[in-house]
Amino acid sequence: MARLTRPQFQQLGIIGCGLIGGSFALAMKRAGLVKRVVGYSKSPSTTELAKKMGVIDVAAESALLAVSGSDIVLIAVPVAATEATLRAIRHLVAPGVLFMDVGSTKADVALAAQRVLGDLAANFVPVHPIAGKEHSGVQHADALLFQGKQVVLTPLPDNDHALVQRAAATWAALGCKVLRMTPENHDAAYAAVSHLPHLLAFAYMQGIMRQPSGREYMELAGSGFRDFTRIAGSDPAIWRDILLANREEVLHQAQRFRMSLDRLEGLLQTQDAPALEALLKPISATRNTWTPVFTNVDDGEPSSKF
Amino acid sequence: MARLTRPQFQQLGIIGCGLIGGSFALAMKRAGLVKRVVGYSKSPSTTELAKKMGVIDVAAESALLAVSGSDIVLIAVPVAATEATLRAIRHLVAPGVLFMDVGSTKADVALAAQRVLGDLAANFVPVHPIAGKEHSGVQHADALLFQGKQVVLTPLPDNDHALVQRAAATWAALGCKVLRMTPENHDAAYAAVSHLPHLLAFAYMQGIMRQPSGREYMELAGSGFRDFTRIAGSDPAIWRDILLANREEVLHQAQRFRMSLDRLEGLLQTQDAPALEALLKPISATRNTWTPVFTNVDDGEPSSKF
Structure with missing residues (x-):
C-alpha cells in the first residue's frame, strides 16, 4: 500500500x-x-x-x-x-x-x-x-x-x-x-461464498415458513438458527438483482452443493455412522480453522465477532 | 413457575x-x-x-x-x-x-x-x-x-x-x-430449526472445500459466510449421532428444503425477477421480525447478540 x-x-x-x-x-x-x-x-x-x-x-x-x-x-x-x-x-x-x-x-x-x-x-x-x-x-x-x-x-x-x-x-x-x-473470477468466488449461502438461507427459511407448524418451530429456535438464517433477512430487491445477475455461477454452485447434500442424505439413509463421521470431521476442522484474512464483512454486520 | x-x-x-x-x-x-x-x-x-x-x-x-x-x-x-x-x-x-x-x-x-x-x-x-x-x-x-x-x-x-x-x-x-x-413433536421441531440447518451447513462447506479454488474463495468470505457456516464447525461425533438418531425427520425436512430450493433455482433459470422478489419479500420480512421468545441458545453460543 x-x-x-x-x-x-x-x-x-x-x-x-x-x-x-x-x-x-x-x-x-x-x-x-x-x-x-x-x-x-x-x-x-x-x-x-x-x-x-x-x-x-x-x-x-x-x-x-x-x-x-x-x-x-x-x-x-x-x-x-x-x-x-x-x-x-x-x-x-x-x-x-x-x-x-x-x-x-x-x-x-x-x-x-x-x-x-x-x-x-x-x-x-x-x-x-x-x-x-x-x-x-x-x-x-x-x-x-x-x-x-x-x-x-x-x-x-x-x-x-x-x-x-x-x-x-x-x-x-x-x-x-x-x-x-x-470480473469472472470475482463472480465465481462470490457465488460460492456469498450468493449461494443467501440462496440456501432463503430456501431454508421458505421451507420452514411453508409448513403448518413452521411458526411454532421457529419459536423454539436458538442461536444456530439465528446465525444460519441472518442473511435470509437481506433486502429482497437487492438480492433479486444479485442472484439474477450472477445466476449462472450461482446455479453452478448450487449443483455442487446438491452433490454434497446428496452424499450426506445417502449416509443418513444407509445409517453409515463411520462414513458420516469421516465426512463431517474435515468439514468441522476446516470451518474451525477458517479466519477472515482481513476484518471484512460480507453484507452488513459489524465485524467485531468472529 | x-x-x-x-x-x-x-x-x-x-x-x-x-x-x-x-x-x-x-x-x-x-x-x-x-x-x-x-x-x-x-x-x-x-x-x-x-x-x-x-x-x-x-x-x-x-x-x-x-x-x-x-x-x-x-x-x-x-x-x-x-x-x-x-x-x-x-x-x-x-x-x-x-x-x-x-x-x-x-x-x-x-x-x-x-x-x-x-x-x-x-x-x-x-x-x-x-x-x-x-x-x-x-x-x-x-x-x-x-x-x-x-x-x-x-x-x-x-x-x-x-x-x-x-x-x-x-x-x-x-x-x-x-x-x-x-418426543415426536420435539424431534420434528428440532429437525426443522436445528438439525436441518446443521446438515445444510455441513453440505455447503463440503461443496466449497471440494472445488479446486475453494480455499481461495474462502479467503474472500465475509460475515455472511461466517455466520451461515458457524454450525458447520460443530462436533462431528455429536452431530453424527444426532443426525442418525433423528434421520427420518431430518430427511423429511430436507425434502421440504429441496422443494423451496427447486423453486428458487427455477426462477433464476427463467429469470423471473418479479416472481423472485415476490418470493423473497415474505422470507426477508419473516426473518427480520423473528426473535427468540427466551434468551435461549441452540448449540453453544453466548446468547447476548440477536
Missing part, C-alpha cells in the same frame, strides 16, 4: 446517495481526498436529506449534472440500474476522470460498460467493496464503513493502468485492503 | 461428567438443590478432573455406583450411548428416584427407555436443555450455563406425574424456561 501515491480530487460526483454512496462521500471527505461532493439520487427527497446531513455539498438534479465538473464519480445504484445509469452519463465520460461502481456482481457490469461506453470504458473501473450494514439508506451512511474492509477491483482489459492505480490508491487511503481479480 | 415447589435432593448422580453434566452439577450446588454429587465418566481422568474442580464430590467407579444412593440422576452421555447406559444402571432404577437424560433427540431415547426399563421407565423423564458451548469437556463446565435458557421435557406416557413436576421444578429452579412436548 505504501507505494500507492495518495490521490487528490477536486470534485466527487455520487450517483445514488444511499448507504454506500453516502458512506463513500463521508469517507472521502474525512480522509481529505476531495474538496467538494455533488450528489444525485433518483428520489429528490434522498438527495435533499444527503445535503441536509452534510453527506454531499451540492444536490444535482440529474445523474449527468453530478458528473459535470467531477474528476471522480461513484455510481452507487442497484446492480440492475447500472447500465441505465451509464447510458444517462455517457456523454460526459471523459479521459482522466475516474468512474467506479460498487455492485456485488462484476461480469454483468463489465459487459454493460463495454456495451454502453465503448472505448470510453477505459475510464470505468468496476469495484466491489465488501462492506455494508443491515439497514440501507443515507441516514445510515458512515465515514468509517469501509475502514478495515476488503475491496475488490475487477479492471477491464481496456482500463487505463494509471486510472486503476488511482482507484486502488483511493480505496487504500480509506483504509481498505485492495484486491484485484477478473 | 411460581406454583412449582422448590425441590430438594440428597444426592445427585451424574453419569457423564462433561460440559452438560458438569454444568448441571455446579448449577444444582449453586442453587442449593442438592447436598452431594457423585459422578462417573467413562474416562477415569475426566472423573478425576471433575472431582479436582469441585464439580463432583465423590468419584464413582461405575455408572451403577453413581446411581447408588442418589435420589436424582442425570445421564449426560452422547445420544448414541444412552441405551447402553440405561442397561448398565437398570437394576438400580427405583420408584421415587428421578432419572433424566439431556440428549438432543428424544424419540430414540424414549424408545430406548421403554425397551430397557419396562415399567420402571415411569421414573425416567427425557429432557433436552437448549444450552451448550462451542467447547465441550468438564473444564468448560459453568454453573450459569442453563440460566435463562429453554429446556424441553418430553414426558413418557407412563411417567409418574409427580416426578415430571419435580423435573420441571428442578430446571425452573436453575433459571430455565421449561417447555413440554411429546
Whole structure:
C-alpha cells in the first residue's frame, strides 16, 4: 500500500446517495481526498436529506449534472440500474476522470460498460467493496464503513493502468485492503461464498415458513438458527438483482452443493455412522480453522465477532 | 413457575461428567438443590478432573455406583450411548428416584427407555436443555450455563406425574424456561430449526472445500459466510449421532428444503425477477421480525447478540 501515491480530487460526483454512496462521500471527505461532493439520487427527497446531513455539498438534479465538473464519480445504484445509469452519463465520460461502481456482481457490469461506453470504458473501473450494514439508506451512511474492509477491483482489459492505480490508491487511503481479480473470477468466488449461502438461507427459511407448524418451530429456535438464517433477512430487491445477475455461477454452485447434500442424505439413509463421521470431521476442522484474512464483512454486520 | 415447589435432593448422580453434566452439577450446588454429587465418566481422568474442580464430590467407579444412593440422576452421555447406559444402571432404577437424560433427540431415547426399563421407565423423564458451548469437556463446565435458557421435557406416557413436576421444578429452579412436548413433536421441531440447518451447513462447506479454488474463495468470505457456516464447525461425533438418531425427520425436512430450493433455482433459470422478489419479500420480512421468545441458545453460543 505504501507505494500507492495518495490521490487528490477536486470534485466527487455520487450517483445514488444511499448507504454506500453516502458512506463513500463521508469517507472521502474525512480522509481529505476531495474538496467538494455533488450528489444525485433518483428520489429528490434522498438527495435533499444527503445535503441536509452534510453527506454531499451540492444536490444535482440529474445523474449527468453530478458528473459535470467531477474528476471522480461513484455510481452507487442497484446492480440492475447500472447500465441505465451509464447510458444517462455517457456523454460526459471523459479521459482522466475516474468512474467506479460498487455492485456485488462484476461480469454483468463489465459487459454493460463495454456495451454502453465503448472505448470510453477505459475510464470505468468496476469495484466491489465488501462492506455494508443491515439497514440501507443515507441516514445510515458512515465515514468509517469501509475502514478495515476488503475491496475488490475487477479492471477491464481496456482500463487505463494509471486510472486503476488511482482507484486502488483511493480505496487504500480509506483504509481498505485492495484486491484485484477478473470480473469472472470475482463472480465465481462470490457465488460460492456469498450468493449461494443467501440462496440456501432463503430456501431454508421458505421451507420452514411453508409448513403448518413452521411458526411454532421457529419459536423454539436458538442461536444456530439465528446465525444460519441472518442473511435470509437481506433486502429482497437487492438480492433479486444479485442472484439474477450472477445466476449462472450461482446455479453452478448450487449443483455442487446438491452433490454434497446428496452424499450426506445417502449416509443418513444407509445409517453409515463411520462414513458420516469421516465426512463431517474435515468439514468441522476446516470451518474451525477458517479466519477472515482481513476484518471484512460480507453484507452488513459489524465485524467485531468472529 | 411460581406454583412449582422448590425441590430438594440428597444426592445427585451424574453419569457423564462433561460440559452438560458438569454444568448441571455446579448449577444444582449453586442453587442449593442438592447436598452431594457423585459422578462417573467413562474416562477415569475426566472423573478425576471433575472431582479436582469441585464439580463432583465423590468419584464413582461405575455408572451403577453413581446411581447408588442418589435420589436424582442425570445421564449426560452422547445420544448414541444412552441405551447402553440405561442397561448398565437398570437394576438400580427405583420408584421415587428421578432419572433424566439431556440428549438432543428424544424419540430414540424414549424408545430406548421403554425397551430397557419396562415399567420402571415411569421414573425416567427425557429432557433436552437448549444450552451448550462451542467447547465441550468438564473444564468448560459453568454453573450459569442453563440460566435463562429453554429446556424441553418430553414426558413418557407412563411417567409418574409427580416426578415430571419435580423435573420441571428442578430446571425452573436453575433459571430455565421449561417447555413440554411429546418426543415426536420435539424431534420434528428440532429437525426443522436445528438439525436441518446443521446438515445444510455441513453440505455447503463440503461443496466449497471440494472445488479446486475453494480455499481461495474462502479467503474472500465475509460475515455472511461466517455466520451461515458457524454450525458447520460443530462436533462431528455429536452431530453424527444426532443426525442418525433423528434421520427420518431430518430427511423429511430436507425434502421440504429441496422443494423451496427447486423453486428458487427455477426462477433464476427463467429469470423471473418479479416472481423472485415476490418470493423473497415474505422470507426477508419473516426473518427480520423473528426473535427468540427466551434468551435461549441452540448449540453453544453466548446468547447476548440477536
